[in-house]
Amino acid sequence: MDPYESAIRLLGPGLRGECAQLSANERARAEEIRLRRGKAPAVCIEGKERFLAAPPVTERDLLQCMELCSGGSAYAVEDELREGFLSAPGGHRLGICGRAVLRGGEVAGFREIASLCLRIARAVPGAADGLIEQMWEGERVKGTLILSPPGRGKTTLLRDLVRQLSEAGVRIAVADERGEIAGCFRGEAAFPLGPLTDVMTGCPKAEAVWRLLRCMTPRAVAVDEITGPADAEAVSQAAFTGVAILATAHAFSPEDLHRRPLYRGLITAGVFEQAVFIGADRKPVFLPASELLP
16 A cells, blocks of 8 residues: 555545645655644644644544554554654654653643654565675675664665565564564564565664664664764674664764764774765765764
């Protein structure tokens, strides 16, 4: 099924009909559907929101979308709700914003939902075709960091890179904390990741990396974003055992990393031997790690 069509099936009938009015070209470029209570629904196309000529979003619209994304089982998704998102059928992801409920000083869930962001997931087989030859040093996979601003396809590229390396005979483990790489819904991946790929979802990245190293003996580990010291420590230790790390990072230019001590440390330590930057033309460009340091 077309990814956009698959995504709008997670909306109630009224919103679904409004969102179905987009042209085929707009559907193919749509990245997110934004629902804000009291405002018209919007579709994000190549980073810009377009408001639809539709009635304002109601509380019922928001609750219907959450019900459809959870498969009708709030209990089954409690852990995700605490983190402010839901993994949805088709590999899509629903971001949730509203009044947080605190228990013991920690977020236990959300009530009075104010807005939702339905991110449209797409597999793009062949996205890594021009990169795969650059991933090898002999029979060893190079540690690689994928950089770009939000919305330019970092995760899509990583997903296809994992698939192609797996099909080439590399055993890969994916620490997919939020289910964005594999698009897992109730244990089943929405996207093909290759025959030698093992995926762990719902587990903090750092913990998932340690567990995958101990249990699955991978040659490479893929993570969607390294965001804190615990993540950095885990991937550093994995790299020191000879495992290649494949990861993504938000960056508006390669020079952005100069201001981030966490990434400077990883590059200096040799965790990443090269980077791929996705520019405004969405064409990935390889950079040696030395060009990422000031």
